Each structure stands twice: as structure tokens, then as C-alpha cells.
Amino acid sequence: xxxxxxxxxxxxxxxxxxxxxxxxxxxxxxxxxxxxxxxxxxxxxxxxxxxxxxxxxxxxxxxxxxxxxxxxxxxxxxxxxxxxxxxxxxxxxxxxxxxxxxxxxxxxxxxxxxxxxxxxxxxxxxxxxxxxxxxxxxxxxxxx
Amino acid sequence: xxxxxxxxxxxxxxxxxxxxxxxxxxxxxxxxxxxxxxxxxxxxxxxxxxxxxxxxxxxxxxxxxxxxxxxxxxxxxxxxxxxxxxxxxxxxxxxxxxxxxxxxxxxxxxxxxxxxxxxxxxxxxxxxxxxxxxxxxxxxxxxxxxxxxxxxxxxxxxxxxxxxxxxxxxxxxxxxxxxxxxxxxxxxxxxxxxxxxxxxxxxxxxxxxxxxxxxxxxxxxxxxxxxxxxxxxxxxxxxxxxxxxxxxxxxxxxxxxxxxxxxxxxxxxxxxxxxxxxxxxxxxxxxxxxxxxxxxxxxxxxxxxxxxxxxxxxxxxxxxxxxxxxxxxxxxxxxxxxxxxxxxxxxxxxxxxxxxxxxxxxxxxxxxxxxxxxxxxxxxxxxxxxxxxxxxxxxxxxxxxxxxxxxxxxxxxxxxxxxxxxxxxxxxxxxxxxxxxxxxxxxxxxxxxxxxxxxxxxxxxxxxxxxxxxxxxxxxxxxxxxxxxxxxxxxxxxxxxxxxxxxxxxxxxxxxxxxxxxxxxxxxxxxxxxxxxxxxxxxxxxxxxxxxxxxxxxxxxxxxxxxxxxxxxxxxxxxxxxxxxxxxxxxxxxxxxxxxxxxxxxxxxxxxxxxxxxxxxxxxxxxxxxxxxxxxxxxxxxxxxxxxxxxx
Numbered sequence: 124x125x126x127x128x129x130x131x132x133x134x135x136x137x138x139x140x141x142x143x144x145x146x147x148x149x150x151x152x153x154x155x156x157x158x159x160x161x162x163x164x165x166x167x168x169x170x171x172x173x174x175x176x177x178x179x180x181x182x183x184x185x186x187x188x189x190x191x192x193x194x195x196x197x198x199x200x201x202x203x204x205x206x207x208x209x210x211x212x213x214x215x216x217x218x219x220x221x222x223x224x225x226x227x228x229x230x231x232x233x234x235x236x237x238x239x240x241x242x243x244x245x246x247x248x249x250x251x252x253x254x255x256x257x258x259x260x261x262x263x264x265x266x267x
Numbered sequence: 268x269x270x271x272x273x274x275x276x277x278x279x280x281x282x283x284x285x286x287x288x289x290x291x292x293x294x295x296x297x298x299x300x301x302x303x304x305x306x307x308x309x310x311x312x313x314x315x316x317x318x319x320x321x322x323x324x325x326x327x328x329x330x331x332x333x334x335x336x337x338x339x340x341x342x343x344x345x346x347x348x349x350x351x352x353x354x355x356x357x358x359x360x361x362x363x364x365x366x367x368x369x370x371x372x373x374x375x376x377x378x379x380x381x382x383x384x385x386x387x388x389x390x391x392x393x394x395x396x397x398x399x400x401x402x403x404x405x406x407x408x409x410x411x412x413x414x415x416x417x418x419x420x421x422x423x424x425x426x427x428x429x430x431x432x433x434x435x436x437x438x439x440x441x442x443x444x445x446x447x448x449x450x451x452x453x454x455x456x457x458x459x460x461x462x463x464x465x466x467x468x469x470x471x472x473x474x475x476x477x478x479x480x481x482x483x484x485x486x487x488x489x490x491x492x493x494x495x496x497x498x499x500x501x502x503x504x505x506x507x508x509x510x511x512x513x514x515x516x517x518x519x520x521x522x523x524x525x526x527x528x529x530x531x532x533x534x535x536x537x538x539x540x541x542x543x544x545x546x547x548x549x550x551x552x553x554x555x556x557x558x559x560x561x562x563x564x565x566x567x568x569x570x571x572x573x574x575x576x577x578x579x580x581x582x583x584x585x586x587x588x589x590x591x592x593x594x595x596x597x598x599x600x601x602x603x604x605x606x607x608x609x610x611x612x613x614x615x616x617x618x619x620x621x622x623x624x625x626x627x628x629x630x631x632x633x634x635x636x637x638x639x640x641x642x643x644x645x646x647x648x649x650x651x652x653x654x655x656x657x658x659x660x661x662x663x664x665x666x667x668x669x670x671x672x673x674x675x676x677x678x679x680x681x682x683x684x685x686x687x688x689x690x691x692x693x694x695x696x697x698x699x700x701x702x703x704x705x706x707x708x709x710x711x712x713x714x715x716x717x718x719x720x721x722x723x724x725x726x727x728x729x730x731x732x733x734x735x736x737x738x739x740x741x742x743x744x745x746x747x748x749x750x751x752x753x754x755x756x757x758x759x760x761x762x763x764x765x766x767x768x769x770x771x772x773x774x775x776x777x778x779x780x781x782x783x784x785x786x787x788x789x790x791x792x793x794x795x796x797x798x799x800x801x802x803x804x805x806x807x808x809x810x811x812x813x814x815x816x817x818x819x820x821x822x823x824x825x826x827x828x829x830x831x832x833x834x835x836x837x838x839x840x841x842x843x844x845x846x847x848x849x850x851x852x853x854x855x856x857x858x859x860x861x862x863x864x865x866x867x868x869x870x871x872x873x874x875x876x877x878x879x880x881x882x883x884x885x886x887x888x889x890x891x892x893x894x895x896x897x898x899x900x901x902x903x904x905x906x907x908x909x910x911x912x913x914x915x
Contacts, residue, residue: 144861152422156478159351170542171653173537173538173540173542174434174435174537174541176537176538176539177434177435177436177537177538178418178431178434179538180384180538182538183372184371184382184385185350185370185371185382185385185386185387186369186370186371186598186755186856187371187598187755188754188755188836188837188838189741189742189837189838189839190380190723190744190754190837191371191382191754191755191837193380193381193382194371194381194382194383194384194385194433194808195377195381195382195383197377197383211726214389214390214392214420215393215394215395216389216390216392216395216396216399216419217420217422218389218390218419218420219390219418220388220389220390220418220433220434221390222383222384222433223374223383223384225366225393225820226366226384226390226391226392226393226701227611247379249779
């Protein structure tokens with residue numbers, strides 16, 4: 124049932140330039156980019172992935188010292204990059220960058236669906252409780 | 268009667284209800300919040316008497332806010348620095364709830380030589396901040412330079428360049444200096460961002476240029492994948508060689524001058540990808556010696572499409588406000604070595620203050636946000652730099668080392684910075700209407716720094732910490748043999764079985780005995796020159812929620828509180844020297860602010876529901892959010908109190 128309500132909103136998004144479904148356990152955001160070529164849609168996806176890779180790359184520590192100088196995200200919190208979606212963890216504010224058990228509150232999926240006949244890119248952000256898999260819902264999405 | 272007529276009749280009958288509902292709805296929707304939070308804006312009753320300065324006419328916009336609203340001092344929470352206090356201000360709870368116990372944080376199950384959680388990242392917080400709550404309430408939110416706001420948490424709102432949150436393509440200003448092996452060796456890691464990042468000072472060579480008209484040297488200055496040809500030349504034809512000018516592109520500059528902004532394409536290395544970024548840079552000539560020795564600073568636009576969300580905001584701001592000078596200098600500071608650095612610092616500081624003033628006006632006009640929250644880091648940079656705090660605060664050890672006229676000049680420079688903060692307040696004030704809550708506050712103040720205390724050298728003296736020094740001069744820690752180590756900003760980690768591998772909290776009699784020995788060593792530590800004791804307290808991790816409002820899971824085994832004037836330092840050296848002299852003269856870390864007015868900040872608030880009042884006693888930072896939420900008719904669970912004494 125929870126997937127159905129999300130799916131209806133996704134379909135509504137086809138005619139809306141951005142939509143957020145504020146379900147407490149399964150928040151969903153669909154961003155709609157219209158009149159976009161497949162190539163440009165790929166570029167948007169690529170830029171987002173690069174941005175994410177930069178967030179999770181080892182970086183210099185804030186207020187560094189002689190020993191405290193590198194900040195590292197634990198392997199289990201590094202996003203999984205797939206062909207058309209990224210699977211990661213989101214924070215209490217539904218943001219990215221969670222690298223510890225106590226800040227990783229939701230399982231998060233960032234996915235891209237390009238509908239060629241509509242020349243439209245749907246960028247989906249979907250959050251579920253940590254023990255659920257958001258991929259099933261994402262894979263159920265089809266261009267109408 | 269037709270359906271329409273019935274409808275019209277009903278509307279006529281109940282029109283007044285509709286009007287009331289519409290007015291009520293509109294008022295609710297139109298309540299705006301403009302919150303300006305300059306970083307490190309000290310305000311206290313004795314030295315940085317900001318409210319007196321306002322009364323004297325130096326800060327007219329803050330004076331207007333004081334006249335129309337309420338004001339007083341606000342006290343930061345330990346460890347009294349930026350990430351912890353931004354989180355406290357914008358959640359209304361202490362670090363034991365919001366989780367931001369420090370800048371660098373370690374957690375069990377992770378090695379101590381790597382930071383597990385960075386306090387400037389939005390992801391460090393365990394509680395949603397004000398801006399997220401406001402967006403969830405349907406408000407349009409815009410954030411400018413807010414620590415803890417990136418990676419962006421806003422969905423529909425505007426996030427512009429949080430600081431050190433590990434997000435976006437940040438290109439840091441770089442000084443290019445004529446090669447000088449001695450200086451280069453002495454500064455070592457101190458020339459790089461955060462000691463191990465991209466170089467903030469690069470040492471370069473020049474070659475003789477075959478100019479027919481002037482004596483000239485050619486050098487190529489490269490950073491972030493871009494190279495720039497620069498000439499240092501003698502502009503005066505007097506048969507003597509005395510270099511005095513720099514030519515870069517179509518600009519000729521003399522010492523102390525700044526070029527126009529030039530377009531440039533830089534390379535952003537993100538993970539394994541390299542992305543070209545179209546941006547701008549300007550050149551400032553800090554120093555040219557007649558011999559040809561030079562010190563030149565490149566400043567890169569601090570925003571680009573990878574540092575704002577939505578990306579388009581970067582271009583709009585650059586077009587209408589200009590390339591961003593977010594704040595002056597960097598970490599570690601680079602503009603502290605030569606007398607000319609002070610003027611370079613001031614020029615850059617004023618550029619940043621002017622940019623933020625224009626940007627505040629532009630943001631409010633162009634995007635008309637319901638909630639606008641704005642930080643500028645320049646006050647912190649100025650008050651912790653080498654040139655000011657140590658000479659204007661009478662409690663500083665170096666206070667008497669300059670003449671009275673020089674001190675007057677330093678004070679004028681500090682006041683000029685405060686006047687420009689006031690001008691930013693003015694941009695918000697003149698756009699605030701009757702339904703706008705306007706707030707001026709800050710995260711922390713700053714006090715003089717007289718001595719660094721190398722706690723790890725103390726532990727090495729005691730035989731608890733073992734290290735050697737490599738060929739590059741860097742210490743190599745023997746984590747297996749080491750039982751005690753100090754890690755920034757206020758934490759001592761202790762394990763009787765050694766600190767190698769993933770850290771776990773020790774327990775048992777042996778642990779407690781060792782911890783007590785370490786505590787005694789800390790609290791009996793004495794400055795051999797002044798006989799002062801720099802350690803005020805060393806709290807067990809179990810007691811930090813009670814005494815410091817810190818969480819137990821993101822702190823060391825002991826949390827060490829320092830006396831103002833001293834600052835903890837991780838450096839370890841073979842000479843085992845504990846007390847050293849810093850080059851910077853201001854600091855704020857690991858001080859309990861309740862007892863140190865220099866750490867206090869201003870809190871000024873005006874708008875609907877607020878009466879004119881002066882707060883007799885300092886409030887706590889947690890009270891600000893609590894009161895603002897009450898003004899917005901939101902019921903929230905916080906650690907603060909509603910300041911009923913300022914409400915109508």
C-alpha cells in the first residue's frame with residue numbers, strides 16, 4: 124500500500140515541475156526536468172554522482188592538528204553506485220553525508236528515470252526505514 | 268434561487284469570517300525571520316562594549332534594533348567554537364542531544380588516527396535544525412555561508428556555500444612567494460590548508476625576462492590546474508634596479524594593490540573525476556622587495572555552480588553582487604608572517620564584508636525568502652589573527668608590546684569591522700516589515716591566546732605516549748605502545764592496553780587508575796614562566812553530560828577545559844617542550860564561556876511580539892531558538908527557556 128501512494132504521486136509528478144510526498148516513514152521527492160535530451164539527463168546524473176563522491180571521499184579534518192588531519196567515512200556508509208540509482212543513508216533531516224550508525228537514520232535512494240517520449244527526466248529521492256530496501260519501489264516506476 | 272445566488276447569499280452572510288480567516292492566514296504566512304549570525308562577534312561589558320559603541324553612534328543599525336527590540340549578552344556552550352554553537356543556536360538543545368560535541372569527533376569502533384564525524388557537516392547533527400523545520404512548515408528558506416548547512420539539507424530552499432562541510436568545489440586563496448628554502452622548511456605543514464590540504468602558500472622561482480625597456484623577472488604561478496604568467500619589473504628608468512611592479516594579464520600593480528577579477532578555468536578534483544569549473548580570480552600584491560622577492564595572493568571566487576543549491580544561484584550572485592569574497596585568510600592563517608600581511612588582511616576583510624552586505628540585500632530583494640540566515644566568518648578571522656586581539660585586550664600577555672598610538676590604530680581597525688557588520692544588519696533592517704523578526708547573534712567571542720600547550724609532549728614525558736620523528740620531520744606514533752593521547756579540541760584518549768586499531772572505551776580498575784594519574788598530571792601542570800595552571804578541569808567521559816552538556820559517545824576519556832590565554836595543541840616534538848609561543852593572538856576553543864565574558868556574544872531581537880527591553884543577565888544560546896519558535900507559535904522541546912521578559 125505504501126508503494127501505491129508513492130506511485131500515484133510519482134504519476135502526478137509527470138505534470139508537475141517538482142513534488143514532495145511528506146510521508147513520515149517514506150518521504151519521496153520527485154524533481155521533473157522537462158524538455159531535456161537524453162545526453163543532458165545523463166550529464167545531470169553524472170554531476171550528482173560526482174558531487175556525492177566528493178562528499179564521501181576522505182577529506183581534511185576541520186580544526187586539524189598534527190594527528191587529527193584526515194576525516195574518513197566508514198566503508199559501510201559509502202554509497203553504492205548503480206546504473207540509474209545510488210543507494211545510501213540519509214540523516215534525520217533527509218540529507219546525505221551520514222557516516223555513523225547514529226546519524227544514518229534512513230535508507231535513501233537517489234534515482235533517475237529518463238522518459239524519452241516525454242523528453243523528461245525524473246530525479247527521485249526516496250527514503251525508507253533502514254531495514255527496508257527502497258530499490259523495489261524505484262524499479263516499479265515506469266514511463267507512462 | 269439559483270445555485271449561484273445561494274452561494275452569493277452565504278458569502279454575504281459569512282463574509283466577515285472569511286475576512287478574519289484570510290487576515291489570520293496572511294499574517295501567519297507573512298511572518299518572516301532574518302537572522303544574522305556573524306562568526307566570532309565578541310560582545311562583552313568590559314572590552315568589546317558593542318552596545319556602548321551602538322549608543323555612541325558607531326553602529327546605527329544595531330542601535331535601531333536595540334531601541335525597537337530587546338538586547339543583551341548570550342553565552343556559548345562548551346567547547347565554545349563554531350560547529351558546536353551553530354548547532355546549539357539552531358536546534359535549541361545542547362550537544363548531548365544535537366551531537367556536535369566538537370569539530371573533529373571520534374566514535375567507538377573507528378581508529379583514532381582518523382576523524383569519524385566532522386562537526387561542520389550538516390550530517391553531524393542528530394536533530395533537525397531551524398532551517399529544516401522552517402522549510403517543513405512551508406517557508407521559503409535561504410542560507411548564506413552557514414556552517415553546518417552542507418551537504419544541503421534544504422529541499423526547495425537556497426543553500427549557498429556552507430563552510431568546511433565537505434561539499435562542493437572550494438578553491439582556496441593561494442599566496443605565491445619567491446622560493447626561500449629556510450622559510451619553506453620553517454613553515455612546513457603550516458603552508459597547507461588544514462596542514463595536509465592544497466598548499467595555501469606556494470614557493471616559486473622566477474627567471475630573467477628579456478624586456479628591452481625595463482628590468483623584469485618572469486614567473487608562472489600555477490594552482491588548481493591553471494597557470495598564470497606574471498612579470499615582476501622595475502617601472503622606473505633610473506639606471507638602478509629596484510623592482511616595484513607586477514604585470515598580470517592587462518593589469519599593472521604595485522605593492523598593496525589588487526587587480527580586477529579575471530576569468531579562469533580551474534580543475535575540481537572530486538573523487539576520481541576532474542571537472543573544469545569556470546570561475547574568476549583576482550591578484551593582490553602583498554609585497555615586492557626591490558631585490559625582486561615577491562609575495563602575491565590569488566583569490567578565487569568563493570562560489571560556483573558546485574557550491575550553491577540551486578546551482579543557478581552562483582551565477583546570479585556573481586553577476587549581480589560580484590565574485591564572492593566569503594571571508595579573509597584561511598586555516599591555518601597565512602596572513603600573519605610579514606608586516607605587509609596586516610594590510611593585505613584588512614583589504615581582503617573589507618572586500619568580504621562589502622560582498623556580504625551587497626549579497627544580503629540582493630538575496631532579500633531577488634528571492635524574497637521567508638527565512639534568511641546569514642553568517643560571515645571574517646570577525647572570527649580578525650579577532651583570532653596575529654594583529655589585533657593580543658594588542659587590544661588588556662588581559663593579553665602581548666598587550667603592552669605596542670605603543671598607545673598603534674593600539675588606537677588597531678582598535679580603529681576592529682571598530683571598522685564592526686561598523687561593516689552593522690551595515691549588513693542595515694540591509695536586513697531596511698527590508699524588514701512589521702511581520703519580520705530580525706535577529707543579530709553570534710556563535711562565540713574570542714579571547715587572547717598567549718601560549719600553546721603541547722599536551723602530547725607532557726604525555727610523552729610521562730612515558731604514556733611513544734613516538735619517533737620521520738625524515739620529513741613528522742612524528743610517527745607507536746599506537747600499540749601508547750596509552751594516552753590528546754586529540755583536538757579537548758579530548759584525551761586513554762587505554763591501558765594501547766590505542767592501536769579501532770578504538771573502544773576501556774573500563775576496569777587499571778583504566779580508572781591510569782585515568783586518574785592522567786588527570787592529576789593535567790591539573791598539576793604549571794606554566795614555568797607565570798606559575799599559572801592552564802588546566803581548569805579534566806572531566807571523566809561519564810560526567811560530561813552533567814558538567815559540559817556533551818554527549819558521552821563523541822568525547823574522549825577525559826575532556827580538558829583550559830584557562831583563557833592557553834590553547835591545547837597536538838604538536839609533539841623530540842625536545843618535549845610543553846609551552847610554546849603562538850603567532851596568532853586570539854582563540855576560543857575549550858573554554859567554559861560562562862566565566863569568561865570575552866567569549867560572550869550579542870543577542871539583539873526585534874519584531875512582532877517583542878517589546879523594548881534590556882536583558883539584565885546573559886542568556887544561554889539555547890534560549891534564542893526557544894524564544895524564536897515561541898514567537899512563531901511553535902511548540903518545541905528544547906533545553907532553553909522562552910525569554911518571557913522580552914515578549915509583549
